[in-house]
Amino acid sequence: MGRLKIIVLLVIVPVLLFVLSLTIGSTQNISVIELFQRMAIQLGFLQDPTLQDGSLNTILWQVRLPRVLLTFLVGAALASSGGVLQSIFRNPIVDPFTLGISSGSAFGAALAMLFPIMSVNLSAFIFGVCAVGLTYLVSYSGVRTSIVGMVLAGMVISGVFTALLTLLQYMSDPYKLQAIIQWTMGNLHTASWSKVYTAIGPIAIGLFVIVLYRWKLNLLSLGDQEALAVGVNPKIIKLVLIAVATMITAASVAAVGVISLFGLIVPHISRMIFGPNNNISVWANISIGGTFLLLIDDFSRAVMPFEIPIGVFTMIIGAPLFIYLMRRNAMNWNS
Template sequence: MTQHIKTWSLLILLPMLLIIVSLMIGSSQNIGFGELFHHIALEFGLSEDKAGFQESLHTILWQVRLPRIILTFLVGASLASSGGVLQAVFRNPIVDPFTLGISSGSAFGAALAMLFPIMAVNISAFIFGVIAVVITYAVSYAGAKTSIVSMILAGMIVSGVFTAFLTVLQYLSDPYKLQAIVQWTMGNLHTASWQKVHTAVFPILIGLLVIVILRWKLNLLALGDHEAMAVGVNPLWLKLILMAVATMITASSVAAVGVISLFGLIVPHISRMIFGPNNHITVWVNISIGGTFLLLIDDFSRAVMPFEIPIGVFTMIIGAPVFIYLMRRNAINWNS
């Protein structure tokens, strides 16, 4: 019981601590612990002492860093949760939003809206993310059933097709829009704002809430359709709901910050390695570790070098060695 309390305390306190640290560091100016809490006290009316107050630093904290931190945590939590859900639904450890074509479809939709502003970027990203999943399912559907292997293969093909379409859009773009699209496809957090937070927060929070509510049913899907039906759960409808939710939060994330490749594959594995395969627990773990890990990577991208490296590049540079280390250390058998 004591170990259980310690685990949950760590999952709550670690993100909160990193959020505070993230407010203190940045490429523009690092601030001290006391100075940060002085600005927090002024912001919430807990202090009227304006000695040493800097309007520029106040703007950096609350208009630049805070929305970026919130958006980064939301995106990390949503991508990790989406990957964990899809791995449970398809009972396959190599499935993630990119594998099924969701990320590529959403990326194409967002780029299309950036090039031809007929509709909002997030709406276009969601629509084409859904289209990609529907095409993947339709291609793999045969004989009144869908094979997991065939769906993964179909997803890889659909992902490749939408990536090719995205390349065509880049070829047709003028130099200014091309630069924006290329930067965006590598993961773009330096344009984070309160407007992007407001656009992404509701679909992501609603999707995460649905996943949390249905988290115990993920274990039933992981056992198989017959086992799920034996306890009165309709696996078809449950899979459709969870796939729709995974698509929604992935598309919202892609529309907000661009493509962050393989993050939804790595983090669920890390959660399973550390906390085991019980989805009743790992759903919460994916939210905590996913948001914390992406925020940590973003801190490196902001503070380590004088110029900012796209977050998608840092995700693979930092995430891949961590994943390999944990895999070798734990020697996890994915069939267990």
């Protein structure tokens, strides 16, 4: 693929959609020209009394902008985490939630809602990390941790935390039960600058490490022996990348709840467009992940007067797309 096409798909299209997303909303749509005028006024480059609409400015800069930023960050994080885990485990059906992150974070959030000892975001993050730690301990055989063992252990730990979450839901009063269910379906309507500030640190650090290690992912996808042959220690690299994938996924889930299937599908789309080379697909996962989730969120905001949880849309859109790619063998599972 030519350099121009890569720039268009990975830079220009995301920027354009980012700007357009600020003009879309259930309250009021505005033109792109008016958006830039209000942006210039906000930055002090323009003075126009006719555009000093306080309510619309509040909607743009205090509601839509943090939501668009958080949506792009979460989409990039989940897609990048999925791509890393699929390369490490050499398994096309692994996603960020395979290791129990989603169920652990959901349990932590529900626990904080019922017993407000700590914030929901912090509790979700802590229990998401604990779920991965338990997965690693269960799969550790005393000598090494096998890939199949970690996947199976992740399924077991995920089932345990799901059962605990169900128990908490059973113990909840109707109001708290509704809040827990909404959180587990994924929600972006509660996006705020505080959530952006909380999530941007771990996600930015995690994405930086993934980009830094992107060429080593190509070696890991070939196998441990091949990585050792060129002087790369696969155990250390896997441990670092799994820890990073866990961190950015837990931070994302803590911020917006559970978004199903997203981290599974986007890496396949990136590889289908740009090929299996992680030097390019890592950047593609960041760009396409953020752009795709923005597109889904724009649809969820514009299609109805009320908002449907983003996790519902990713499941509705993602499942048919996944089946289509699988039937077309676009994922090259048999190669």
